[in-house]
Amino acid sequence: MLSPAKNASAQAPKAREPSFSQREFRASLAMFATGVTIVTARTPSGELIGLTANSFNSVSLNPPLVLWSLSQAASSMAALSTGSHYAINILAADQKALAERFAGKREDRWADVPFTEGPGGSPILAGAAATFECFNRSRYEEGDHVIFVGEVERCHHRAGAAPLLFHGGKFYTEHPL
Template identity: 45%
Template sequence: MSPEAAQAVAADPREFRRALGLYATGVAVVTTMAPGGERVGLTINSFASVSLDPPLILWSLAKTSPRLGLFSAASHFAVNILSRDQEALCLRFSRPGEDRFAGLDTEAGAGGVPLVPGSLAQMECAREQVVDGGDHLILIGRVLRHRRTEGAEALVFCNGAFTGVPTRRN
């Protein structure tokens, strides 16, 4: 491919997004508490480990998100990694306009953040840093507590579709 053709492809946001969609990602719901005590959560697939010592993770949030101010100012948040049987929960937390926590019996994590029941893993974090990342903010959290469950499949998203990946170790 010529440099001109490569540059034209790179400049097309739709094609760039389609290319990124071929990278399989896990799916999680990140949660926090609003200053008035309201539970806040949304679906993410932009989650990664940063460091083991100290234990740091990151996730990113579009600057156009209506929850941007709540998450960027929150002192704590939790990342709840979803299992394959939580696809409906994933979709619920990705849609606007409904009470995302309706019918969920959450428990309070570090800083009072709600923890999503049935998650494969949970990372309870204190906000460490917020970094500008183009059209997103990158939120880095220091993991204060974590827990995990084995045996169920992890929920994965790739090329516009959900699937599962076994979490069992051989």
């Protein structure tokens, strides 16, 4: 009789083929309301990098870890994969225009955007509801995305700031129940 370890390696279980279309998958994912972030960094040559992302989540309190993901086809992938630091800026409800600006392909996306520079070199956006300054701890390729795990070196939040939310392809703000 094979031991469980030998049996597992001989015939690893696999997921079944999806029974739904990519469109149905996206529509189902859109039912999950998320916050909106802009991930920021600098290239080694000093170029500013920034992109809107809603794939942010906490991982661990000790050590303090967060994650987010990025399409492998993203133009900023090389800079974000090799850089040592990035910041995750959680947007406030009054920053919808900024979310839209950094979600599109604009050459002037940083024009007139107020920010300060964090100790790791990443831009910290003025007015964000919260900011996490992260060491680029690890990356995992999964499907067509890379999952980034950041070790938080500094964080702060703006007390009383209402967050910008995204659900079903539209932006919202919070309303207590």
